[in-house]
Amino acid sequence: MSVCKNVVPRIPHMLHGGDYNPDQWLDRPDVLAEDLRLMKAAGCNVVSLGIFAWTALEPQEGVYRFEWLEDVMTRLFENGVYTILATPSGARPAWMAQQYPEVLRCGPDGRRAAYGSRHNHCPSSPVYREKTTAINRRLAERFGRHPGLALWHVSNEYSGECFCPLCIAAFQQWLQERYGTLEVLNSKWWTAFWSHTYTDWSQIVPPDKCVNALSLNWKRWVTHQTVDFMQNEILPLREITPEIPVTTNLMGTFPGLDYHKFVPVCDVMSWDAYPAYHDRPEDVSLAVQFSFTHDIFRAFKQGKPWLLMESSPSATNWMPVGKLKRPGVHRLTSLQALAHGADSVQYFQWRAGRGAHEKFHGAVVTHDGSGHTRVFRDVAELGQTLGQLDALVGTSIKPAVAVIYDWENRWAIDESSGPRRERKDYLETCVSHYLPFWQRGIPVDVVSMDADISNYSLVIAPMLYMVKPGVTQRLEEFVKNGGNLVATYWSGIVDEDDCCYLGGRPGPLRKLLGIWSEEIDVLYDDEAVPVKFGAILSKEYHGRIFCDLIHAEAAQVLGEYTGEFYAGRPALTVNRFGAGRAFYQAFRGDDAFLDEFYGALAAELKISGPLGTSRLPAGVTLQYRGDAKHNYVFALNFSAEECSVPLDGINLQDVESGECVSGELLLTGHGSRILQVNG
Ligand code: GLA
Ligand code: ZN
Secondary structure, eight states, X not given: OOOOOSSSTTOOSOXXXXXXXXXXXXXXXXXHHHHHHHHHHTTOOEEEEOTTOHHHHOSBXXXXXOHHHHHHHHHHHHTTOEEEEEOOTTSOOHHHHHHOGGGBOBOTTSOBOOSOSSSOBOSSOXXXXXXXXXXXXXXXXXXXXXXXXXXXXXXXXXXXXXXSHHHHHHHHHHHHXXXXXXXXXXXXXXXXGGGOOOSSGGGOOOOSSOOHHHHHHHHHHHHHHHHHHHHHHHHHHHHHOTTSOEEOEEOTTOTTSOGGGGTTTOSSOEEEOOOOXXXXXXXXXXXXXXXXXXXXXXXXXXXXXBEEEEOOSSOOSSSSSOOOOOTTHHHHHHHHHHHTTBOEXXXXXXXXXXXXXXXXXXXXXXXXXXXXXXXXXXXXXXXXXXXXXXXXXXXXXXXXXXXXXXXXXXXXXXXXXXXXXXXXXXXXXXXXXXXXXXXTTOOEEEEOTXXXXXXXXXXXXXXXXXXXXXXXXXXXXXXXXXXXXXXXXXXXXXXXXXXXXXXXXXXXXXXXXXXXXXXXXXXXXXXXXXXXXXXXXXXXXXXXXXXXXXXXXXXXXEEXXXXXXXXXXXXXXXXXXXXXXXXXXXXXXXXXXXXXXXXXXXXXXXXXXXTBTXXXXXXXXXXXXXXXXXXXXXXXEOSSSOEEEEOTTOOEEETTTOOEEOSEEEEOTTOEEEXXXXX
C-alpha cells in the first residue's frame, strides 16, 4: 500500500457531503433518485449512512436486511459519492429494548430509562456489546469490500452516564485496578473527611453530587468505559477491514468525556460544529472559541487533518433561536474549519425528514425538495470551492505556540469547592490566552498537560490547578532547554486525586516558577485591583476575579499590584531556568493586558502570523495552512463590517479568482478568502 497523506485514503479531495438517511425514504425511490442528482449538483462526494438505521438493518432479532443499503451505496458510488458507513449503536430497535431491558441506561436513582430517544445505552451491558459487535461484524462482512466504503463512523456522539448495577460493579473493578488496595484509595482520596473511609470495594457508589476525588474518578471511569465500548465495537471492523480508517464524531469541548482518550482508538478525529454567527456582538468571541476547538482537533494527532463531520447548512432546531445563516456565513464557517486543518465540510443533514424531532433542522434539501433554494445554492457554491482545493488535502502546519487545555484539570477545577463558586471559567480563560494569537494570525496548538511540548517555543498553561505525574518534569525540561512557559494563578494546587500539595503553592511548580504563593484573594465580579508594570508594558492594567499573593523567590518581578492591602506585592514575574524562562501571571488579566503581554512576547520570540505580529482588524483572523509547495492563508472576517487588511509588501493570490492581491486585502462583512502566498 502506498503511503497516502489524505486521512481518508480513498478520497484524495476535500470531503463534502453529510448525514444521509435513505432508510426514512425506502418507499420513495423517486426521492432517492432525485438525491443522487442533487448531490452531483451540490458537488458532494461523500455521505454518512446508517447512523440511526438499526431497525431498517435488523428488523427482527438476527434477521438482517442489507439489500437496501447495498443498493444505495452502489448507486451513490456509481455517481461519484463515497460512503462513510456508520455502526448503528447510537439508537436501537424497540424489539431489543423490550427483550433485553439491560441495554437501556439507569439514572442516578437506579431507575431504568423507558425506551425511546437515543444516545442512551448502557456501556457495560454484555447483551448490548454482543448485539453491536454482531451487527458491526455483518456490516463489515457485507460492505468491507465495497469500493464505495471510505471510512467507518462508529456510533454517534458518545455521551452520558449509566448507574445500573453492571456499571457500578465495573466502576468498582476499575478502581481496584487503579489503586490496588482500599488503604491506598482511602489515603489518596482523603476519605477520613466526613467519615467516608471505605472498608469494602462494594461500598463505593457513583456520586450523586460533587465529592471531589470520587466525582473525578467517576468521570475518568465514564470515559474509560465509553472508550472500552467503542473498542469493543470496532473489533470486527479492524479484523475484517484493516485498511478502512475509523472515526467517531465528537462534540468539541463537551465536558462529559476526556476526548484525549479517544485519540489512540481513532485513525482520524472528527467533530460536529454548529457555530451561530448572526451579526451579534458575541460573534467574534464565538469565532475564537470555535477556532480554539478546531485547534484541539488539529493537535490531537500532531497536526494530522481532522474531519468536520457535521455542521448545519442553515439553521438548527435546538438552539434557543434557530436564526438563518446570513449571506456568506455558511462559507465563512466552513472555511474556518478548513483553515484550522479540517479536510471536510459535512452537514447534518442532507435531506430533512417529514416527521419526528429533526424535521425543522436545517438541511441541504428541505421539504420543498428542489435545488432552487438559497441554502442549496450556498452549499453548491461551497462544493465548487472545495473542488479547487485538492492541493490542500492532507496539509497542516506546525505552530510554535501551544496552549494547554486539559479535560481532567477542567473537571477538578469545576468540581472543587472554592475559592469561588462561579466564574472559575477554566475553558474561557484558556480561550482568552489564545485570543491574542488569533488576532495576529499566529497559529496555536491546543494540547493536554500530557502532551509532548518539546517542539514549541512558547507554552501557555492557564490555571494548571491539577499537576499530574510527569507534568512538572516535562515543563522543567522544556524551559531548561530554552522554552518559554507562561503559568498563572491557581496552578500547582492539587495532585491527580485532587489532594493539595503540601509545602507551599504552586507545589511541584514552585522551583520552576521561582515564586511562593502564600494566599489567593478572589474578588466580587465588579471589583478590580490595579497592576503596574516596569518597562515591559506600556499601561496599567487590572486584576479581576483572582489575585494571587505571591513572593518572588528566584523570580524577577515585572509588575506589581498598586491597590488593595497587597499593593507593592508582585503580580507578574519571570524566572530564568536553564536556557529558558517561566513567567507567572498572578492575577486574572483582561483581554487588553493579555493582548499587550503576548503581543510583546511574540515579537520578541519572532513568532509571527502571515503579517508579522501586529493586530489584525477587529473580528478578522488569518490562518496559515499548507506544505512545502503550497503556502495558503485563509482570511476570515467574523464581523459584519467590510474591512481592509494592510499587506505590507506581501503578495498574495486569490486561489479561486486567480487575482493578485497586494497593498491591501479587502474582505466584505462575513467575507472569507483563500489565498496563496507568492514568493
Ligand atoms: C448532533 C447529532 C445529529 C443531529 C444534530 C443536529 O450533532 O449527531 O444526529 O441530531 O446534532 O444538530
Ligand atoms: Zn449500565
